[in-house]
Amino acid sequence: MAVSQMFITLQGVLTADQDIREEIRKVVQTLEQTAREILTVLQGVHQGSGFQDIPKKCQKARENFGSVKTQLASLKTKFPADQYYRFHEHWRFVLQRLVFLAAFVIYLESETLVTREAVTEILGIEAHRDKGFHLDIEDYLSGVLTLASELSRLAVNSVTAGDYTRPLRISTFINELDSGFRLLNLKNDSLRKRYDGLKYDVKKIEEVVYDLSIRGLNKEEAVAAGEK
Amino acid sequence: MSSKEGSGGFRKRKHDNFPHGQRREENENINSSSPVINYFKTFQLELDTKHDKYERLVKLSRDITIESKRTIFLLHRITSAPNGEEILTESEAKLDAVRQKIKQVAQEMKGEDMHQFHRAFSPGLQEYVEAVSFQYFIKTRSLVSVEEVNKQLVFAAEDKEEVKTTSTSDAQNNQLCTWSLKVTPVDYLLGVADLTGELMRMCINSVGNGDIDTPFELSQFLRQIYDGFSYIGNTGPYEVSKKLYTLKQSLAKVENACYTLKVRGSEIPKHMLADVFSTKTEMIDQEEGLS
Numbered sequence: 001m002a003v004s005q006m007f008i009t010l011q012g013v014l015t016a017d018q019d020i021r022e023e024i025r026k027v028v029q030t031l032e033q034t035a036r037e038i039l040t041v042l043q044g045v046h047q048g049s050g051f052q053d054i055p056k057k058c059q060k061a062r063e064n065f066g067s068v069k070t071q072l073a074s075l076k077t078k079f080p081a082d083q084y085y086r087f088h089e090h091w092r093f094v095l096q097r098l099v100f101l102a103a104f105v106i107y108l109e110s111e112t113l114v115t116r117e118a119v120t121e122i123l124g125i126e127a128h129r130d131k132g133f134h135l136d137i138e139d140y141l142s143g144v145l146t147l148a149s150e151l152s153r154l155a156v157n158s159v160t161a162g163d164y165t166r167p168l169r170i171s172t173f174i175n176e177l178d179s180g181f182r183l184l185n186l187k188n189d190s191l192r193k194r195y196d197g198l199k200y201d202v203k204k205i206e207e208v209v210y211d212l213s214i215r216g217l218n219k220e221e222a223v224a225a226g227e228k
Numbered sequence: 229m230s231s232k233e234g235s236g237g238f239r240k241r242k243h244d245n246f247p248h249g250q251r252r253e254e255n256e257n258i259n260s261s262s263p264v265i266n267y268f269k270t271f272q273l274e275l276d277t278k279h280d281k282y283e284r285l286v287k288l289s290r291d292i293t294i295e296s297k298r299t300i301f302l303l304h305r306i307t308s309a310p311n312g313e314e315i316l317t318e319s320e321a322k323l324d325a326v327r328q329k330i331k332q333v334a335q336e337m338k339g340e341d342m343h344q345f346h347r348a349f350s351p352g353l354q355e356y357v358e359a360v361s362f363q364y365f366i367k368t369r370s371l372v373s374v375e376e377v378n379k380q381l382v383f384a385a386e387d388k389e390e391v392k393t394t395s396t397s398d399a400q401n402n403q404l405c406t407w408s409l410k411v412t413p414v415d416y417l418l419g420v421a422d423l424t425g426e427l428m429r430m431c432i433n434s435v436g437n438g439d440i441d442t443p444f445e446l447s448q449f450l451r452q453i454y455d456g457f458s459y460i461g462n463t464g465p466y467e468v469s470k471k472l473y474t475l476k477q478s479l480a481k482v483e484n485a486c487y488t489l490k491v492r493g494s495e496i497p498k499h500m501l502a503d504v505f506s507t508k509t510e511m512i513d514q515e516e517g518l519s
Contacts, residue, residue: 003371003449007456010374013413014463085343113264129341137274180268187279 020079024090027075031094034071038064038101045108046154048161058105062122065105068098069124076125076133084133092139098123099135099143104150111169113177116140138191141184145194148174152201155208164217167208178202281336282348288333289352295326296352296359300426303362307433307442319363326356331383334407342410353411357419362426369445371453374416382408414465421457421471424450428478435485443489447482454479 041061044050050057079087102122106114119135120127126134151170158166178198186192299322306315333349357377364372384406411419427446434442454475462469 003452003456004459006371006373007459010413010417010456011460011463014460018463082341083343085341085346088343113267115267137271137278141271176262176264180264180271183265183268183272184275185272185279186275 021087021090023078024075024087027071027078028091028094031068031071031075031091031098034064034068035094035097035101038068039097042101042104042108046157051158051161051163054108058109061101061105065102065122072124072133081132084129088136092136095135096139096142096146099140100146100150103143103147107147107151107173111173113144113173119143138189141181142191142194144177145181145191145198148177148198148201152204155205159208159212164212167205167212171205171209174202174205281340282345285333285336285345285348288329288336289349292326292329292333292349292352293355295322295329296355299323299326299359300362303359303366304426304430304433306366307430307437307439316363316367319359323360323363326359327380327383330356330381330409331407334381334383334409337409338407346412350412350415353409353415354419354422357411357416358422358426361420361423365423365427365449369449371420371449374411374413377411377416378408381411382406414468417457417460417464417468418471420453421468421475424453424475424478428481431482431485435489440489440493443482443486447479447486450479450482 038061041057041064044057045054075091099119102119103114105122106112106118114122116135116137117127119140123135126132128134151174155167155170158164158170181195181198184195186195299319302315302319302322306312330353333352337345360377360380361372364370364376427450431443431446434446457468457472457475460468
C-alpha cells in the first residue's frame, strides 16, 4: 500500500474517533447540568429550615435521577460497548459527582453507606464490566470521599441549626468510612490524593463532637443512645 | 551488651506495635465485622488485583522497549556491514523474542478492556512498531501497514505446555488458545514518527559510508511520511502533533544531506566525491590505476 493511502485511512479512523468524542461531550454536558440541579436541591439541607424537609428534598432529587437515567442511556449508545475505558476520561468527573449525589441522598434517607450496586441501580447502569456501561470502582470510591467532606460540612451546619445529635451519628459514619479506606492499598494517583483529604474531614467532625460534649449539649442524647 | 541490644530492640518493637494495636482496638469499637468494613475488604481485593496486573504489564512493556531498542541498534550496523542477510535474520530472531513478550501482554489482557491498561504497555508497543517498521523498510524500502503489524501479533498456542494448561481448564479450547493484541492507530503513528528519527540516522551513516543512493531513497521516503503526517495535522491526538516538529527536523537534515551530495557531486568530478564523503577510496584508486 502506498504511504499516502495508509495515512488517508488513518486519518479517517482519527476523524471517526473525534466524532464519537464530540457526541459524548454533548451528552456529558447535559449530564453535568442535571447533576448541578440535583446538587442545588440537596444543598438546601445546609440551611436552618432545610433540616425539617429532608425527605421532601430527597424525593425531589430522586425524581431528577430519572432524567440522569435517560441521559446515561443515551450516552451508552454513543460508543461501542467494549471501548468504555477508551473514552472514560470524558465522563469520569460527572460520574463521580453523580455517585456522590446518590450517596448523599441515601445517607440523608437512611444514614447508611450506599453500595456500588445501589448506585448503579439509581443511575440505571450495570454493576459489572462485562455487562456494559458500568461504574468503575475508583469512581465509586471518589464519590464516597466527596460525600465525607460534604458530611463534615453538614455536621457544622446542623449544630448551627440546633440539631445536636446529627454530628454524633455523622462522626460514627465517617469513622467507619475512614477505617474502611485504611484497608485499601491505594496507588499514588488522584484517588489517593483525595483520600488524603479524608483525615481533615474526620478531624473537623471530631472537633464538632468535642465542642458539643464539653458543653454537655449532647448529654441527653448520649444517655438515650446508651439505653438503646 | 547483647542483652542491652535485645532489650532495646524489644522496646523499639513494642513501641512500633503500640499505635497499631490501639488502632485495631479502635476499629473493633466500631466493630470490624460491620458491613462497611466487609464491603471495603472486597474493594481491597479488587483494587489490589487491578494494580498487580498493571504492574506486571508495565514490566513487560519495559522489557519490550529494551529488546526493541537493541534490535534497532543491531539494524543500524547493516549500513557498514557486508553481510546484510545475517543481520536481518538475527534481527528477525530478536523480534520474535519481543513478540513472545507481547504474547504475554495479550494473555494478560484476555477478557479485559484493552484501553483500561493501555497506558501500561503503550510505550513498549510504540517501540516495537518502530523496530518492526525499521526492519520492514530495510527489507522492502516501504512502510509497513497497521494491518501487517497486527497480523504478526496474533498468537496461537503452539507450545505443548500451553495447550496442556489451557486444555485442562477448558475442553473446547480451539478458539480459546489464540491471543491477539491490536496496535491502536495512535500507537502505530507514534511508532512511525519515531522511525523517521532512525531513518535520519541511517541516512547520515550511509553518507559517511560513501553510499550515494540510499540518502536519496530515504529522503524520498521521509518526505512521503512527512506529507502523511501533515495530512493528519491536528486531527490526531496531542502526542502526534508534538512529534511532527521532530519529524520536520529529521527531514530537514536528510534533505540537506541530499543537497550537499547533489551540489558537490555536480561540481566535483565523480572520483573526487569520495574525498568529500571519505572512504570508498580503495575502489576509486583501483579505477584510476586502470585508466
